[in-house]
Amino acid sequence: MTARTADQNDTEQGDHPVRILVAKPGLDGHDRGAKVMARAFRDAGFEVIYTGLFQTPEMIANAALQEDVDVVGLSILSGAHMSLFPPILAALAKVGRDDALVIAGGTIPKDDVVRIKEMGVAEVFGPGTRLQDAIDFVRQHTGTGAEAAQGHS
């Protein structure tokens, strides 16, 4: 742990752990991928709010708001991503949390990945993703680089 200085900026990420919501929207019951990612993020030093299966867009938005997460991670293997992601992003915007970094994982075809990114999802991690790539992506996009990650040495 390193001491913080008084003039450290109030809302910058600094050296505190990344807070990330890991949720599974929709109706498929395959939560292994979400659990693998939750575990990997935990081991990377993130604080993971795990809400698991069957999450509605409103549940995800409410959790993102109350938990004040930096990142929303969505895992979906049902094929319903094109119908679920727009209402999730709309729900996040409605509660004022469209400033959260949204990432997705699961079985999402290449063509859809392009469209999902156009909607505002920052990155999609499909099957075969290296865990470290997802972790690095989150660190880069939340301003918690290698230096911050080693704060707990």
Next chain:
Amino acid sequence: MRRRQSAAELAEGVLQGTVGAVARAITSIENDQPVGHDILNRVFPHTGNAHLIGVTGPPGAGKSSLVNEMIRGYRERGAKVAVLAIDPSSPLTGGATLGDRIRMLEWHNDDGVFVRSMASRQFGGGLAQHTLTVAHLFDAAGYDPIIIETVGAGQDEVEIASLAHTTVLVQVPGMGDSVQTLKAGSLEIGDIIVVAKGDRPDAQALARDLRRLQTLHDDPHEPEVGWRTAIVKTSAIEQTGFDKLQAAIAGHKAWLRESDEWDARVRTMLATEISGRVQRELMRHIRSSSADQQAVIERVMAREISPLSAADQLLASPRQP
């Protein structure tokens, strides 16, 4: 990138009960940011109203499920409820899996329920460092009661009792014989003891052992004074016992208010919060002279000085104001 708001805006939002402002203010307190300190200074005069209820007990005992049922009881009475649910941080990486919220998802569409998960960040005692300070924010935002769910705790984590008006200790059957109920520690701090998983066959025996333990205290030559720990058996599966728990908590609150005990406990809570801050700042000063610390540890390694003398040296080293 995250949007930025000033301390004045966030404090105003907290006082108006705006969920986003409360959420952001909690983060700033949790991360020890100067803006958090500023927000607290602004809202603290508006606190002191809420009933703080600590819920503690071993991992997997059913604390979160119990809290979920408590929320239901309070919502039926129209109260605005906040829950601060604490889970452990990894001692190795600092990471955490915060999994209490998953038991309370049914309230996601209810404006009167705010659930916040918090990592312990190795504070100890089953709590997070800023537990009470975060509770002040909920208090200022009009939440009453505020339920604090500790990390799964064993025999000796009693700190919650000095950070809540009412402590609910959750016990489960199958964790040992009646001698366990004789032991000092956690069992002494429950204002209310819940025997959870009351549908299990040995739950009745545990409730009986706990009640018998109480009669061991009784001295026939002394009149009974003070609060007598309430023992309530609950079952989330059978949906039984929660009315009794609700009544016991209300009864304890009434007793605190009627006696001098409410103010006495608040004094303890605030003193605990202040001394926690003092300890933290002292450690920060010592860490800021980390060169000294390293040198001192090396001297202890070489057996030149003892660990106790080393600590004295660090405490005596000059500090910045």
